[in-house]
Amino acid sequence: MESLIHISGLTIGYNKCTVVKNMTTSFNSGELICIIGRNGEGKSTLIKTLCRLIPPISGSISVKNNDLFKLADKDFANLISVVLTSKITITNISVKEFVAFGRYPYTNWLGKLTEEDEIQVETAVEMCGINSLTNRDFSSLSDGEKQKVNIARAIAQNTPIIILDEPTAHLDLVNNMEIFKLLKVLANDYNKTIIFSTHYIELALQLADKICLVNNESCHCDTPKNTVDSKKIDQLFDKKTVKYNAVNNSFEFIF
Amino acid sequence: MFSLLISLVILFLLDLFLGSVQIPFHSILNILTNTVNEKESWQIIILNNRLPKALAAILCGAALSVSGLQMQTLFRNPLAGPYILGISAGAGLGVAIFIMGLSMFGISANSLSFFGSYGIVISSFIGSLLVLLILLASIYRLKDMMTVLILGIMLGSITTAFISIIQYFSYDSQLKSFIMWTMGNLNSISNTQLLVISPFLILGLVWSFLISKQLNLYLLGEDYAKTLGLNVKNFQLTVVVITALLTGLVTAYCGPIGFIGIIVPHLSRMLSKTSNHKILIPLSILIGINVLLFADIISILPNSDTILPINAITSFIGIPIIIWIIFKNKRITNVG
Numbered sequence: 001m002e003s004l005i006h007i008s009g010l011t012i013g014y015n016k017c018t019v020v021k022n023m024t025t026s027f028n029s030g031e032l033i034c035i036i037g038r039n040g041e042g043k044s045t046l047i048k049t050l051c052r053l054i055p056p057i058s059g060s061i062s063v064k065n066n067d068l069f070k071l072a073d074k075d076f077a078n079l080i081s082v083v084l085t086s087k088i089t090i091t092n093i094s095v096k097e098f099v100a101f102g103r104y105p106y107t108n109w110l111g112k113l114t115e116e117d118e119i120q121v122e123t124a125v126e127m128c129g130i131n132s133l134t135n136r137d138f139s140s141l142s143d144g145e146k147q148k149v150n151i152a153r154a155i156a157q158n159t160p161i162i163i164l165d166e167p168t169a170h171l172d173l174v175n176n177m178e179i180f181k182l183l184k185v186l187a188n189d190y191n192k193t194i195i196f197s198t199h200y201i202e203l204a205l206q207l208a209d210k211i212c213l214v215n216n217e218s219c220h221c222d223t224p225k226n227t228v229d230s231k232k233i234d235q236l237f238d239k240k241t242v243k244y245n246a247v248n249n250s251f252e253f254i255f
Numbered sequence: 256m257f258s259l260l261i262s263l264v265i266l267f268l269l270d271l272f273l274g275s276v277q278i279p280f281h282s283i284l285n286i287l288t289n290t291v292n293e294k295e296s297w298q299i300i301i302l303n304n305r306l307p308k309a310l311a312a313i314l315c316g317a318a319l320s321v322s323g324l325q326m327q328t329l330f331r332n333p334l335a336g337p338y339i340l341g342i343s344a345g346a347g348l349g350v351a352i353f354i355m356g357l358s359m360f361g362i363s364a365n366s367l368s369f370f371g372s373y374g375i376v377i378s379s380f381i382g383s384l385l386v387l388l389i390l391l392a393s394i395y396r397l398k399d400m401m402t403v404l405i406l407g408i409m410l411g412s413i414t415t416a417f418i419s420i421i422q423y424f425s426y427d428s429q430l431k432s433f434i435m436w437t438m439g440n441l442n443s444i445s446n447t448q449l450l451v452i453s454p455f456l457i458l459g460l461v462w463s464f465l466i467s468k469q470l471n472l473y474l475l476g477e478d479y480a481k482t483l484g485l486n487v488k489n490f491q492l493t494v495v496v497i498t499a500l501l502t503g504l505v506t507a508y509c510g511p512i513g514f515i516g517i518i519v520p521h522l523s524r525m526l527s528k529t530s531n532h533k534i535l536i537p538l539s540i541l542i543g544i545n546v547l548l549f550a551d552i553i554s555i556l557p558n559s560d561t562i563l564p565i566n567a568i569t570s571f572i573g574i575p576i577i578i579w580i581i582f583k584n585k586r587i588t589n590v591g
Contacts, residue, residue, distance in 0.1 A: 051478075053482070077483050077484030078484075080482070082478075084479065084482075086476055086478055090475060092524060092528055092529050101472065101475060101483065104483045104485075107468070109465065109468060110467075111471065
């Protein structure tokens with residue numbers, strides 16, 4: 001099968017300061033891909049490069065055989081929707097209006113929603129379980145609610161690929177698992193390619209179809225099983241504090 | 256929205272009605288509709304003085320409010336206004352050089368007959384255009400809009416420094432005419448000048464409305480706007496060009512009129528409880544017109560010969576409103 005996203009020889013970073021070197025991999029439709037790694041190893045840089053918010057130092061990313069960085073703005077918005085960590089400070093806007101921002105690439109110059117747009121917004125709201133929030137003001141929501149609404153916005157954009165940067169940071173365990181489950185459903189049932197970064201390695205290992213482990217200037221992408229078997233996970237930690245228990249899929253203290 | 260339209264008409268007529276010469280209301284209507292021949296002096300007062308002034312108030316109120324709204328959205332800053340980018344300071348420098356600076360080089364402004372009437376306008380427009388060009392170049396070079404904002408403020412400061420040097424070395428009479436310009440004046444605009452600038456101002460206002468969808472999206476932040484298919488650089492340039500067009504023209508003809516551009520967007524957000532520019536832009540236009548007409552009515556001081564500087568009035572109206580907003584909301588950072 002032709003892969004949806006193909007990354008070859010990708011070197012990324014800021015201002016000549018390289019973060020990840022020479023990464024090559026490909027992602028398929030319907031795959032849930034987790035990017036894991038320590039703070040500052042380049043997860044966010046990788047995500048931002050995939051969202052083409054920062055240009056790569058070298059190498060290429062192609063989506064549906066098109067160079068990602070040569071796509072027109074509108075075509076990009078039809079292929080990839082994005083949920084970032086940057087705080088959204090918009091006020092005086094209802095949750096429903098916020099979700100409808102996802103329809104921006106499809107609406108006319110006035111931003112008028114067609115029947116099709118309304119249906120997409122409705123579906124996204126259903127999927128994220130935020131029906132009860134639709135008339136609330138976005139700025140009055142809690143962090144977890146805001147995150148779900150923002151994901152609903154990305155779903156309403158109705159793209160084959162959704163990229164999320166730490167979608168569950170600052171959230172409690174229940175919210176966290178709800179969102180992970182939602183992402184899994186989106187990949188499995190709706191055949192979307194979901195790429196997201198997270199610090200919840202145990203959950204990522206349980207759910208993901210592919211793990212991208214960012215460490216020591218390299219990014220290693222493989223199935224969760226191979227990633228565990230090859231002891232790659234262990235390389236993430238210094239051997240004095242944390243130990244990964246592959247049998248229980250859990251982390252243990254070393255005293 | 257409808258009541259604002261009605262109050263606009265009432266204020267407009269009041270603005271025509273009030274002044275140092277008492278003209279009966281029915282005569283004003285007759286002059287406007289051109290049905291019955293009224294006293295010629297009255298016709299001149301209404302058609303050549305009060306009508307252009309009221310129309311100027313309408314155009315300036317609308318233009319300043321909309322450019323203020325766009326600046327607040329562009330910089331996500333509640334205290335941004337049409338002059339935040341140093342456009343008025345640039346215009347000020349142009350005018351200062353024209354009124355005061357030329358004589359330093361031994362050229363008398365009065366001797367240039369063509370410049371006599373259009374000199375201030377042209378020099379002010381050149382001044383704001385120069386600031387605009389520096390800003391456009393910097394938007395291309397700099398990544399962050401906040402840096403552009405700081406650059407705009409710095410440009411404004413250095414321009415003001417130049418102006419004060421020129422002021423220091425200039426004669427009393429020139430100093431006075433420059434100070435008069437900085438106080439704002441809706442009176443100096445003639446009917447022909449109105450005909451010249453109104454198409455441009457209307458173009459700017461319509462253009463702003465046409466990009467309201469982009470303005471809405473920009474509230475999500477630059478990164479989200481990019482990923483949702485907005486060409487952010489082009490958009491930022493467009494907004495700056497529209498603002499410079501609106502503010503530059505108004506400042507050129509009427510001087511820098513303060514506070515309208517800062518308070519009106521807040522008032523329209525508070526009234527409509529929305530961040531949707533499709534609503535905020537028309538609403539800001541209506542409120543802006545109302546506020547400036549109101550300010551103009553106060554400035555004429557009914558039944559007296561004195562006209563107060565319009566800038567003093569807009570500050571008297573504007574500052575209490577800003578303070579009231581601060582106390583009511585505890586914060587005015589809800590720009591979006």
